[in-house]
Amino acid sequence: MRLDNEETIELDIQPNEKLLVVWFFTKTITYSIATMFFVFMGLFFINTINLTSEDLKENKTEVIQIESSADTVEESSEKKIAHPFSIITDYWPWALSLVFLASILIQIYLIYLRKTFRYIITNRRVIFVGGILKRIERTIPYKKITDIQRSQNILERILGIWNVQVFTPGTASMQIGQTKAKAELNFDGLLNSEDVYEAINKHTQLN
Structure with missing residues (x-):
């Protein structure tokens, strides 16, 4: 200048440093919630694609293999019941860890931003x-x-x-x-x- x-x-x-408290509630938490949303939505769509591809493979297998055992039918039915949100319940600790890490990085960035x-x-x-x-x-x-x-x-x-x-x-x-x-x-x-x-x-x- x-x-x-x-x-x-x-x-x-x-x-003043007190501005960081305001930024924590208005920026860090907001961005962390947005990160959590995109992470969970990403997991949801990935699982949906995986379940769809598995269903297609099973349908092709059923057409080719007319004779199947009762165990195979039962296992196939269980897979079809799987819900797209199941991956969220399976990997939510990893997702929350990612969100927690993102919130720390955002707050560190804001600390240095205030100094500029x-x-x-x-x-x-x-x-x-x-x-x-x-x-x-x-x-x-x-x-x-x-x-x-x-x-x-x-x-x-x-x-x-x-x-x-x-x-x-x-x-x-x-x-x-x-x-x-x-x-x-x-x-x-x-x-x-x-x-x-x-x-x-x-x-x-x-x-």
Whole structure:
């Protein structure tokens, strides 16, 4: 990130570690449940294909071999009764282990992701920098800012952290009777949200 001529940094902060608690419930658990769903659905379809192929083989065998013993008939009937969900009951410990491992990896990724986040406020613009796999630098000059908001959900209220949203003409904030649009920039996990809000608001009014 390069500063323009006569541009100075007034605030350069990172989200508080408490944001990881919020991410655990909003991201880690959500992604883990999604992983579990896809794992179980994958097992279901694999078992369905296996059962279908076994049935086809048995049907061909019955056509070729007219004479079959009672034991073979009984065994064939038992196989036909097998349910596609049986593989889930057989391999659920492995599936849960995979989901548990995925949740750990996701949380580790989020821990390092938070460390890359920087919320920068200069005398000319607000800047967000962050990302691991893809580095993102997003900038909004003060003259383009139309609204600023501070917000908390229930969990953030318990943890004592705030979010500051910055809106531009393309992302107008919520009005009465309208749906809330997505903010252009989100500064999440702030303990000193008032300082951030006042700094942005001061420069926005001057521009």
